[in-house]
Amino acid sequence: MIKKDSKEKILEIASRLFQLQGYHATGLNQIIKESGLPKGSLYHHFPNGKEELAIEAVKYTSLYIEEKIISFFENESDPIAAMQSFIIDTANQFRKPEDIKGIPIGLLACETALINEPLRLACMNAFHNWEQLIVNKFKEAGYKQELAEKAGILFNSLTGGGIMQSITNKDPRPLIAIAEAIPLLFSKKG
Amino acid sequence: MIKKDSKEKILEIASRLFQLQGYHATGLNQIIKESGLPKGSLYHHFPNGKEELAIEAVKYTSLYIEEKIISFFENESDPIAAMQSFIIDTANQFRKPEDIKGIPIGLLACETALINEPLRLACMNAFHNWEQLIVNKFKEAGYKQELAEKAGILFNSLTGGGIMQSITNKDPRPLIAIAEAIPLLFSKKG
DNA sequence: GTCTATAGGCAGATAGAC
Protein backbone atom coordinates (compact mmCIF):
# COMPACT_ATOMS: atom_id res chain seq x y z
CA MET A 1 0.00 0.00 0.00
CA ILE A 2 1.92 3.02 -1.24
CA LYS A 3 -0.59 5.75 -0.48
CA LYS A 4 -0.93 6.08 3.28
CA ASP A 5 -4.42 7.49 3.35
CA SER A 6 -5.48 9.89 0.67
CA LYS A 7 -8.46 11.13 2.68
CA GLU A 8 -6.30 12.07 5.64
CA LYS A 9 -3.78 13.67 3.33
CA ILE A 10 -6.49 15.91 1.86
CA LEU A 11 -7.76 16.73 5.34
CA GLU A 12 -4.33 17.68 6.58
CA ILE A 13 -3.62 19.99 3.64
CA ALA A 14 -7.11 21.52 3.68
CA SER A 15 -6.86 22.09 7.41
CA ARG A 16 -3.55 23.88 7.02
CA LEU A 17 -4.69 26.07 4.13
CA PHE A 18 -7.98 27.01 5.77
CA GLN A 19 -6.05 28.12 8.85
CA LEU A 20 -3.62 30.21 6.81
CA GLN A 21 -5.91 31.69 4.16
CA GLY A 22 -9.47 31.08 5.29
CA TYR A 23 -12.37 29.30 3.64
CA HIS A 24 -13.16 31.58 0.74
CA ALA A 25 -9.57 32.28 -0.27
CA THR A 26 -8.67 28.60 -0.42
CA GLY A 27 -9.66 26.82 -3.63
CA LEU A 28 -10.19 23.11 -4.09
CA ASN A 29 -7.75 23.33 -6.98
CA GLN A 30 -5.02 24.51 -4.62
CA ILE A 31 -5.77 21.69 -2.20
CA ILE A 32 -5.64 18.93 -4.82
CA LYS A 33 -2.60 20.49 -6.43
CA GLU A 34 -0.66 20.38 -3.14
CA SER A 35 -1.86 16.86 -2.41
CA GLY A 36 -0.90 15.55 -5.84
CA LEU A 37 -4.23 13.73 -5.98
CA PRO A 38 -6.79 14.12 -8.74
CA LYS A 39 -9.94 16.13 -8.21
CA GLY A 40 -12.06 13.00 -8.53
CA SER A 41 -10.40 11.64 -5.40
CA LEU A 42 -11.47 14.67 -3.40
CA TYR A 43 -15.07 14.33 -4.52
CA HIS A 44 -14.95 10.59 -3.85
CA HIS A 45 -14.01 11.15 -0.21
CA PHE A 46 -16.12 14.30 0.22
CA PRO A 47 -19.15 13.87 -2.08
CA ASN A 48 -20.73 17.10 -0.86
CA GLY A 49 -17.76 19.14 -1.99
CA LYS A 50 -16.05 22.07 -0.35
CA GLU A 51 -18.48 22.57 2.52
CA GLU A 52 -18.24 18.95 3.67
CA LEU A 53 -14.46 19.04 3.36
CA ALA A 54 -14.33 22.21 5.45
CA ILE A 55 -16.53 20.72 8.18
CA GLU A 56 -14.26 17.68 8.38
CA ALA A 57 -11.19 19.92 8.33
CA VAL A 58 -12.61 21.88 11.27
CA LYS A 59 -13.05 18.63 13.21
CA TYR A 60 -9.52 17.60 12.26
CA THR A 61 -8.07 20.90 13.47
CA SER A 62 -10.23 20.83 16.57
CA LEU A 63 -8.88 17.41 17.57
CA TYR A 64 -5.32 18.57 17.06
CA ILE A 65 -5.83 21.54 19.37
CA GLU A 66 -7.64 19.38 21.93
CA GLU A 67 -4.65 17.08 22.07
CA LYS A 68 -2.33 20.04 22.44
CA ILE A 69 -4.37 21.45 25.33
CA ILE A 70 -4.45 18.04 27.02
CA SER A 71 -0.69 17.62 26.73
CA PHE A 72 -0.12 21.01 28.37
CA PHE A 73 -2.53 20.07 31.14
CA GLU A 74 -0.73 16.78 31.74
CA ASN A 75 2.57 18.56 32.23
CA GLU A 76 1.30 21.19 34.65
CA SER A 77 -1.14 20.63 37.50
CA ASP A 78 -1.90 24.31 38.07
CA PRO A 79 -4.55 25.35 35.52
CA ILE A 80 -3.41 28.96 35.41
CA ALA A 81 0.21 28.04 34.71
CA ALA A 82 -0.90 25.45 32.15
CA MET A 83 -3.06 27.96 30.32
CA GLN A 84 -0.20 30.44 30.32
CA SER A 85 2.20 27.87 28.89
CA PHE A 86 -0.26 27.04 26.14
CA ILE A 87 -0.68 30.67 25.18
CA ILE A 88 3.07 31.39 25.27
CA ASP A 89 3.62 28.39 23.02
CA THR A 90 0.98 29.74 20.65
CA ALA A 91 2.67 33.15 20.74
CA ASN A 92 6.08 31.78 19.83
CA GLN A 93 5.07 30.99 16.24
CA PHE A 94 4.84 34.73 15.61
CA ARG A 95 8.55 35.25 16.24
CA LYS A 96 9.42 34.00 12.76
CA PRO A 97 7.15 34.50 9.71
CA GLU A 98 7.86 31.01 8.38
CA ASP A 99 6.64 29.43 11.63
CA ILE A 100 3.18 30.96 11.51
CA LYS A 101 0.52 28.26 11.43
CA GLY A 102 -2.47 30.52 10.96
CA ILE A 103 -5.69 30.72 12.98
CA PRO A 104 -6.96 27.28 14.04
CA ILE A 105 -10.73 27.75 13.82
CA GLY A 106 -11.34 31.42 14.47
CA LEU A 107 -10.89 32.61 10.91
CA LEU A 108 -13.34 30.09 9.48
CA ALA A 109 -15.73 30.88 12.32
CA CYS A 110 -15.67 34.62 11.58
CA GLU A 111 -15.96 34.05 7.84
CA THR A 112 -18.95 31.75 8.05
CA ALA A 113 -20.81 32.72 11.25
CA LEU A 114 -23.39 34.80 9.37
CA ILE A 115 -23.49 33.11 5.97
CA ASN A 116 -22.99 29.35 6.34
CA GLU A 117 -24.88 27.67 9.16
CA PRO A 118 -23.35 24.16 8.92
CA LEU A 119 -19.84 25.58 9.12
CA ARG A 120 -20.80 27.93 11.92
CA LEU A 121 -22.07 24.96 13.93
CA ALA A 122 -18.88 22.99 13.29
CA CYS A 123 -16.80 25.91 14.57
CA MET A 124 -19.05 26.48 17.56
CA ASN A 125 -18.68 22.81 18.44
CA ALA A 126 -14.89 22.99 18.26
CA PHE A 127 -14.83 26.01 20.57
CA HIS A 128 -17.18 24.24 22.94
CA ASN A 129 -14.95 21.18 23.18
CA TRP A 130 -11.92 23.29 24.07
CA GLU A 131 -13.97 25.20 26.62
CA GLN A 132 -14.98 21.96 28.33
CA LEU A 133 -11.36 20.91 28.69
CA ILE A 134 -10.65 24.17 30.51
CA VAL A 135 -13.71 23.89 32.73
CA ASN A 136 -12.80 20.34 33.79
CA LYS A 137 -9.20 21.28 34.47
CA PHE A 138 -10.23 24.13 36.76
CA LYS A 139 -12.81 22.01 38.56
CA GLU A 140 -10.30 19.22 39.12
CA ALA A 141 -7.95 21.79 40.62
CA GLY A 142 -10.60 22.72 43.15
CA TYR A 143 -12.10 25.82 41.59
CA LYS A 144 -15.77 26.56 42.07
CA GLN A 145 -18.09 25.58 39.24
CA GLU A 146 -18.87 29.23 38.51
CA LEU A 147 -15.26 30.33 38.27
CA ALA A 148 -14.36 27.26 36.21
CA GLU A 149 -17.10 28.09 33.72
CA LYS A 150 -15.92 31.67 33.54
CA ALA A 151 -12.42 30.45 32.77
CA GLY A 152 -13.78 28.25 29.99
CA ILE A 153 -15.73 31.06 28.38
CA LEU A 154 -12.87 33.52 28.62
CA PHE A 155 -10.25 31.08 27.31
CA ASN A 156 -11.57 31.10 23.76
CA SER A 157 -12.07 34.86 23.64
CA LEU A 158 -8.61 35.54 25.06
CA THR A 159 -6.70 33.16 22.79
CA GLY A 160 -8.79 34.01 19.73
CA GLY A 161 -8.37 37.74 20.22
CA GLY A 162 -4.69 37.42 21.02
CA ILE A 163 -4.05 35.38 17.88
CA MET A 164 -5.99 37.91 15.82
CA GLN A 165 -3.76 40.70 17.10
CA SER A 166 -0.51 38.76 16.90
CA ILE A 167 -1.12 37.62 13.32
CA THR A 168 -2.18 41.09 12.14
CA ASN A 169 0.83 42.74 13.75
CA LYS A 170 3.15 39.78 13.10
CA ASP A 171 4.24 40.19 16.68
CA PRO A 172 4.00 37.71 19.58
CA ARG A 173 3.52 40.44 22.19
CA PRO A 174 -0.29 40.69 22.13
CA LEU A 175 -0.55 36.98 22.97
CA ILE A 176 2.17 37.30 25.60
CA ALA A 177 0.24 40.19 27.17
CA ILE A 178 -2.79 37.90 27.33
CA ALA A 179 -0.75 35.16 29.00
CA GLU A 180 0.54 37.62 31.58
CA ALA A 181 -2.99 38.84 32.32
CA ILE A 182 -4.36 35.34 33.01
CA PRO A 183 -3.42 35.20 36.73
CA LEU A 184 -5.27 38.47 37.37
CA LEU A 185 -8.47 36.94 36.03
CA PHE A 186 -8.52 33.64 37.90
CA SER A 187 -6.56 34.22 41.05
CA LYS A 188 -9.25 33.35 43.58
CA LYS A 189 -9.99 29.80 44.50
CA GLY A 190 -13.26 28.75 46.03
CA MET B 1 -27.62 67.23 -7.26
CA ILE B 2 -29.75 64.14 -6.69
CA LYS B 3 -27.00 61.67 -5.78
CA LYS B 4 -25.56 62.64 -2.43
CA ASP B 5 -22.14 61.16 -2.92
CA SER B 6 -21.80 57.97 -4.88
CA LYS B 7 -18.29 57.31 -3.57
CA GLU B 8 -19.42 57.47 0.03
CA LYS B 9 -22.43 55.32 -0.78
CA ILE B 10 -20.15 52.62 -2.20
CA LEU B 11 -17.87 52.91 0.81
CA GLU B 12 -20.72 52.57 3.26
CA ILE B 13 -22.14 49.47 1.56
CA ALA B 14 -18.73 47.87 1.05
CA SER B 15 -17.83 48.54 4.67
CA ARG B 16 -21.02 46.87 5.87
CA LEU B 17 -20.67 43.82 3.62
CA PHE B 18 -16.98 43.29 4.42
CA GLN B 19 -17.86 43.33 8.11
CA LEU B 20 -20.67 40.83 7.68
CA GLN B 21 -19.19 38.46 5.10
CA GLY B 22 -15.51 39.22 4.86
CA TYR B 23 -13.32 40.26 1.95
CA HIS B 24 -13.29 37.12 -0.17
CA ALA B 25 -16.99 36.29 0.21
CA THR B 26 -18.07 39.76 -0.86
CA GLY B 27 -18.16 40.39 -4.60
CA LEU B 28 -18.01 43.72 -6.34
CA ASN B 29 -21.19 42.69 -8.13
CA GLN B 30 -23.02 42.46 -4.82
CA ILE B 31 -21.74 45.88 -3.78
CA ILE B 32 -22.78 47.64 -6.97
CA LYS B 33 -26.09 45.78 -7.02
CA GLU B 34 -26.96 47.04 -3.52
CA SER B 35 -25.79 50.54 -4.33
CA GLY B 36 -27.80 50.72 -7.53
CA LEU B 37 -24.78 52.26 -9.24
CA PRO B 38 -23.14 50.92 -12.37
CA LYS B 39 -19.88 49.05 -12.20
CA GLY B 40 -18.12 51.79 -14.12
CA SER B 41 -18.83 54.17 -11.23
CA LEU B 42 -17.04 51.87 -8.79
CA TYR B 43 -13.96 51.69 -10.99
CA HIS B 44 -14.09 55.43 -11.55
CA HIS B 45 -13.87 56.11 -7.81
CA PHE B 46 -11.56 53.19 -7.04
CA PRO B 47 -9.39 52.71 -10.16
CA ASN B 48 -7.33 49.97 -8.48
CA GLY B 49 -10.37 47.81 -7.97
CA LYS B 50 -11.36 45.65 -5.06
CA GLU B 51 -8.18 45.98 -3.02
CA GLU B 52 -8.25 49.77 -3.08
CA LEU B 53 -11.94 49.77 -2.20
CA ALA B 54 -11.27 47.44 0.73
CA ILE B 55 -8.45 49.61 2.05
CA GLU B 56 -10.71 52.67 1.92
CA ALA B 57 -13.52 50.67 3.52
CA VAL B 58 -11.22 49.69 6.37
CA LYS B 59 -10.39 53.36 6.94
CA TYR B 60 -14.09 54.21 6.80
CA THR B 61 -14.95 51.54 9.38
CA SER B 62 -11.98 52.49 11.50
CA LEU B 63 -13.13 56.11 11.72
CA TYR B 64 -16.64 55.02 12.68
CA ILE B 65 -15.30 52.93 15.56
CA GLU B 66 -12.94 55.72 16.63
CA GLU B 67 -15.86 58.09 16.90
CA LYS B 68 -17.81 55.52 18.88
CA ILE B 69 -14.94 55.02 21.33
CA ILE B 70 -14.53 58.77 21.73
CA SER B 71 -18.22 59.24 22.46
CA PHE B 72 -18.12 56.59 25.19
CA PHE B 73 -15.06 58.24 26.66
CA GLU B 74 -16.75 61.64 26.67
CA ASN B 75 -19.66 60.28 28.67
CA GLU B 76 -17.61 58.51 31.32
CA SER B 77 -14.47 59.81 32.98
CA ASP B 78 -13.39 56.46 34.45
CA PRO B 79 -11.58 54.56 31.68
CA ILE B 80 -12.52 51.15 33.08
CA ALA B 81 -16.22 51.98 33.23
CA ALA B 82 -16.05 53.56 29.76
CA MET B 83 -14.40 50.50 28.28
CA GLN B 84 -17.01 48.29 29.93
CA SER B 85 -19.84 50.38 28.51
CA PHE B 86 -18.35 50.18 25.05
CA ILE B 87 -18.05 46.40 25.22
CA ILE B 88 -21.55 45.93 26.63
CA ASP B 89 -22.90 48.09 23.81
CA THR B 90 -21.01 45.93 21.32
CA ALA B 91 -22.44 42.81 22.99
CA ASN B 92 -26.03 43.99 22.72
CA GLN B 93 -26.17 43.54 18.97
CA PHE B 94 -25.95 39.78 19.52
CA ARG B 95 -29.26 39.68 21.34
CA LYS B 96 -31.19 39.79 18.06
CA PRO B 97 -29.89 38.23 14.82
CA GLU B 98 -31.13 41.15 12.72
CA ASP B 99 -29.10 43.61 14.79
CA ILE B 100 -25.76 41.95 14.13
CA LYS B 101 -23.37 44.35 12.42
CA GLY B 102 -20.52 41.90 11.85
CA ILE B 103 -16.85 42.23 12.77
CA PRO B 104 -15.52 45.76 12.25
CA ILE B 105 -11.96 45.05 11.10
CA GLY B 106 -10.99 41.74 12.67
CA LEU B 107 -12.43 39.50 9.98
CA LEU B 108 -10.62 41.32 7.17
CA ALA B 109 -7.48 41.36 9.28
CA CYS B 110 -7.55 37.60 9.83
CA GLU B 111 -8.41 36.91 6.18
CA THR B 112 -5.61 39.01 4.78
CA ALA B 113 -2.83 39.03 7.41
CA LEU B 114 -0.84 36.33 5.61
CA ILE B 115 -1.83 36.84 1.99
CA ASN B 116 -2.38 40.55 1.27
CA GLU B 117 0.16 42.94 2.71
CA PRO B 118 -1.55 46.27 1.82
CA LEU B 119 -4.77 45.15 3.48
CA ARG B 120 -2.90 43.77 6.48
CA LEU B 121 -1.24 47.16 6.95
CA ALA B 122 -4.57 48.97 6.70
CA CYS B 123 -6.04 46.74 9.40
CA MET B 124 -2.98 47.03 11.61
CA ASN B 125 -3.25 50.79 11.34
CA ALA B 126 -6.91 50.76 12.35
CA PHE B 127 -6.14 48.65 15.41
CA HIS B 128 -3.28 50.98 16.28
CA ASN B 129 -5.51 54.04 16.18
CA TRP B 130 -8.02 52.49 18.56
CA GLU B 131 -5.22 51.40 20.85
CA GLN B 132 -3.90 54.96 21.07
CA LEU B 133 -7.31 56.25 22.12
CA ILE B 134 -7.29 53.78 25.01
CA VAL B 135 -3.72 54.61 26.02
CA ASN B 136 -4.46 58.32 26.10
CA LYS B 137 -7.64 57.85 28.08
CA PHE B 138 -5.83 55.83 30.75
CA LYS B 139 -2.95 58.28 30.94
CA GLU B 140 -5.33 61.21 31.28
CA ALA B 141 -6.99 59.37 34.15
CA GLY B 142 -3.67 59.15 35.95
CA TYR B 143 -2.56 55.66 35.11
CA LYS B 144 1.13 54.93 34.69
CA GLN B 145 2.46 54.85 31.14
CA GLU B 146 3.18 51.13 31.42
CA LEU B 147 -0.30 50.20 32.59
CA ALA B 148 -1.91 52.49 30.03
CA GLU B 149 0.02 50.78 27.26
CA LYS B 150 -0.98 47.39 28.59
CA ALA B 151 -4.62 48.46 28.53
CA GLY B 152 -4.24 49.59 24.93
CA ILE B 153 -2.72 46.31 23.79
CA LEU B 154 -5.27 44.21 25.64
CA PHE B 155 -8.26 46.23 24.45
CA ASN B 156 -8.05 45.02 20.87
CA SER B 157 -7.42 41.40 21.83
CA LEU B 158 -10.28 41.38 24.33
CA THR B 159 -12.88 42.99 22.10
CA GLY B 160 -11.75 41.10 18.99
CA GLY B 161 -11.82 37.75 20.74
CA GLY B 162 -15.11 38.49 22.44
CA ILE B 163 -16.75 39.46 19.16
CA MET B 164 -15.38 36.31 17.53
CA GLN B 165 -17.00 34.19 20.25
CA SER B 166 -20.25 36.12 20.39
CA ILE B 167 -20.77 36.02 16.65
CA THR B 168 -19.94 32.33 16.36
CA ASN B 169 -22.26 31.42 19.24
CA LYS B 170 -24.82 34.13 18.40
CA ASP B 171 -24.78 34.93 22.09
CA PRO B 172 -23.82 38.20 23.81
CA ARG B 173 -22.45 36.41 26.90
CA PRO B 174 -18.81 35.98 25.79
CA LEU B 175 -18.50 39.73 25.28
CA ILE B 176 -20.31 40.40 28.55
CA ALA B 177 -17.86 38.10 30.32
CA ILE B 178 -15.04 40.16 28.85
CA ALA B 179 -16.62 43.38 30.07
CA GLU B 180 -16.98 41.93 33.57
CA ALA B 181 -13.33 40.86 33.57
CA ILE B 182 -12.00 44.31 32.69
CA PRO B 183 -11.79 45.67 36.27
CA LEU B 184 -9.69 42.70 37.35
CA LEU B 185 -7.10 43.56 34.72
CA PHE B 186 -6.67 47.28 35.32
CA SER B 187 -7.59 47.85 38.93
CA LYS B 188 -4.32 49.34 40.14
CA LYS B 189 -3.49 52.96 39.64
CA GLY B 190 0.04 54.22 39.75
C1' DG C 1 -18.48 61.43 -14.79
C1' DT C 2 -22.17 57.81 -16.05
C1' DC C 3 -23.36 53.61 -17.81
C1' DT C 4 -23.44 49.01 -20.71
C1' DA C 5 -21.47 45.09 -22.52
C1' DT C 6 -18.12 41.89 -22.43
C1' DA C 7 -13.53 39.95 -21.93
C1' DG C 8 -10.62 36.49 -19.63
C1' DG C 9 -9.86 33.58 -15.95
C1' DC C 10 -10.77 30.61 -12.22
C1' DA C 11 -14.10 28.63 -9.11
C1' DG C 12 -16.82 24.50 -7.69
C1' DA C 13 -18.86 20.66 -9.55
C1' DT C 14 -19.68 16.58 -12.66
C1' DA C 15 -19.47 12.68 -16.16
C1' DG C 16 -17.63 8.82 -17.21
C1' DA C 17 -13.44 5.89 -18.76
C1' DC C 18 -10.44 2.79 -16.47
Added chain:
DNA sequence: GTCTATCTGCCTATAGAC
Protein backbone atom coordinates in the same frame (compact mmCIF):
# COMPACT_ATOMS: atom_id res chain seq x y z
C1' DG D 1 -11.27 3.72 -5.94
C1' DT D 2 -8.38 6.51 -9.40
C1' DC D 3 -8.01 9.83 -12.79
C1' DT D 4 -9.04 13.11 -16.90
C1' DA D 5 -11.73 16.22 -19.38
C1' DT D 6 -15.07 19.38 -19.25
C1' DC D 7 -19.29 22.18 -17.92
C1' DT D 8 -21.43 26.14 -16.01
C1' DG D 9 -21.31 30.21 -13.62
C1' DC D 10 -19.36 33.90 -11.18
C1' DC D 11 -15.44 36.81 -10.39
C1' DT D 12 -12.51 40.98 -11.29
C1' DA D 13 -11.44 43.97 -14.65
C1' DT D 14 -11.76 46.67 -18.99
C1' DA D 15 -13.29 49.02 -23.35
C1' DG D 16 -15.68 52.38 -25.03
C1' DA D 17 -20.29 54.83 -26.07
C1' DC D 18 -22.64 58.70 -24.21
